[in-house]
Amino acid sequence: MSTVVIAICVLLGLAAVFGIILGYAAVKFKVEGNPIVDQIDGLLPQTQCGQCGYPGCRPYAEAIANGDAINKCPPGGQSTVEALADLLDVEAVPLDAVEETVKKVAYIREDECIGCTKCIQACPVDAILGAAKQMHTVITAECTGCDLCVEPCPVDCIDMLPLETTLNNWKWDAPRPGIELIATDAGRGTEQRGAA
Template sequence: MTTLYYILIAIALLALIFGVVLGIASVKLKVEADPIVEKIDALLPQSQCGQCGYPGCKPYAEAIANGDVITKCVPGGQPLVVKIADLLGVDVPATDFTEDPTPKVAFIDENMCIGCTKCIQACPVDAIIGTNRAMHTIIPDLCTGCELCVAPCPTDCISMIKTQKTIDNWDWKFDPKLVIPVVDTTSAQKKIIVGEK
C-alpha cells in the first residue's frame, strides 16, 4: 500500500515539474504577433470563405502585411479596400468590384429545397440549419454573404438578397465637426461637446 502512495507522490511531483517547465517555456518562448496583422484581421469580415485565395482571413491579413494586394476580399468589397488602404497609409487602388456594395445574405426558397445538405457543408460560418432530406434555412445574422453556398445547390434554391437597414446595422456616421450643446437641468451650467478642431 505504501508503494502506491510513493507512486502517486512521484507522479504528482513529475506533473508539477513539467507544469513549471511548460509555464516558463511559454513565457520565454512567446512569439509576439505583428500588430498590423491583427488590425487588418480585425477589419476583414471573418467569413473564412477562401475567395481571396487564402484559407481564411488571418492568412490573408498576414499576406497583406507582407505586400499582397488589398483588393481580393469579395465579401468586404470596396468599403473594405478603402479601410485597409487608410490603415496602411496607401492610395486606394482601382478595383473590379462592379456590383452594388450593399451587403447581401443568402436566402433559401424552402419550397425547392430537397435537403441535400450541400449548402451546409459549404457554409464556412454555420449560418445554415437543416438536416438530411429536410428543409434548410439561413440564419441571416450569421450569414456573411460569401456566396459559397449558392454554387453547390443542385436545385438553385439559394439566392442572395440585399439586407434591409435596421437600427442594428445602420451606419451611424458621426460628423467630427459637430457641436452639440448639452444642458444639465440639475445645475445652471451649460456644457458643449465639440468634435475635432
C-alpha cells in the same frame, strides 16, 4: 591619454549594459505572432467568402502582411481598401472588383430544398441549419452573404437576396452637398423664385 582610455572604457561599459538590457527586453517582451496580421484581420469584413483567392479572411490578412495587394476584398469595398492603405501606409488602390453595394444574405426556398446538406458543409460560419433529408434554412442574423452555399446546391434553391431594410438597420442618407445645386435646378429654382 588616460582620459581617452577612460572615455573608451566608459562607452564600452555603457554599450555592454544597454546591450544586456536590450537583449533581456528582446526575450522578455517578445511579441508572439505577427501583430500586423491581427490588425489587418480586424479590418477585413470576415465574410470568409474567399473572393480574394484565399480560404478565409485571416489567410488573406497573412497574405497582405506578406505583401499581397490590398484591393482584393469586394465585400469590404473601397472603405476597407482605404483602411488597409492607412494601416499599412501604402497607397490606396481601386478595388479589384465591382464593389458589393447591397448587403445580401442567402435565402433557401424551403419548398425546393431536398436536404442534401451540401450548403451546410459549404457555409464557413455555420449559418445554415438542417439535417440530411430535412429542409434547411439560413440563420439570417449569422449569414455573411459570402454566397459560397449557392454553388453547391444541386437544385439551385438558394437565392442571394438583399438584406431587407427595417427600422432598426435603416440609416440616414448623406445629404447632397448643397454646392452641387444651383438655383435653377429642377424644382429648386421655382421654389426659390416663388419664395422670393
